[in-house]
Amino acid sequence: MVFRTNWLLVVKARRPCSLMLLDDQQRAFKAEVLFKSPIRALRARKDKVAVVLSSSIQVLALPSLSRVALMRTRLGARPLCALASEPSAPHLLAAPAHRKGSLQLLDVTRAVKGAHSSSPAVMGCHQTELVCLSLSANGARLATASERGTIIRVWDTATKQMLHELRRGSDYADVYCVDTRALCAFTDDNTAVLICEDGTFHKFTFAAEGNCHRSDFEYFLQVGDDDEFLQ
Structure with a gap:
């Protein structure tokens, strides 16, 4: 988009x-x-x-x-x-x-x-x-x-x-x-999610030894009512 x-x-x-x-x-x-x-x-x-x-x-x-x-x-x-x-x-x-x-x-x-x-x-x-x-x-x-x-x-x-x-x-x-710009939050003690301004979603999982790996990734798009349509 x-x-x-x-x-x-x-x-x-x-x-x-x-x-x-x-x-x-x-x-x-x-x-x-x-x-x-x-x-x-x-x-x-x-x-x-x-x-x-x-x-x-x-x-x-x-x-x-x-x-x-x-x-x-x-x-x-x-x-x-x-x-x-x-x-x-x-x-x-x-x-x-x-x-x-x-x-x-x-x-x-x-x-x-x-x-x-x-x-x-x-x-x-x-x-x-x-x-x-x-x-x-x-x-x-x-x-x-x-x-x-x-x-x-x-x-x-x-x-x-x-x-x-x-x-x-x-x-x-x-x-x-x-x-x-991004928003980050923990869903539980071992999982964090990150939503970025570029329209991407990241999910990270933390292992017991302290390592972290990305377990999920998606693009999301959302159109609001205030959109300016281009002719």
């Missing part, structure tokens, strides 16, 4: 290289674009969608699905991507860079001639592979986590300087989410 609107971005299992835009108000597909490789992830704001492919990220305008920016990524890298979401915020796109543990940051505010973007800013964030990244809604802050899972770092996107370093512990752990 493109925010709280009647637009839905659809990728079918039998057509993983095709992205379609569905207008749920009119019950009809309005646009479609084909890629040369399967779509691995999507991140959307009301006017743009970032499509993660095998070795690049393409930014498309909504609702036309015309390409406005292109970011090259390392072949085989995790399908990570973040896009600032506030309408008045700079249209910042964050994704893993070619060097392990590094991240690239690009402003895709305006369409560029030939859909080729200027060079992104590269930030060295961690020593090991990135597994999570998240931009605040206004694009001012960036959070990153690596495959070691011991540290979460918060960055200023304007200065590219680290603001905070949050140490989770010394043992390796899998980090699944570093979203800016």
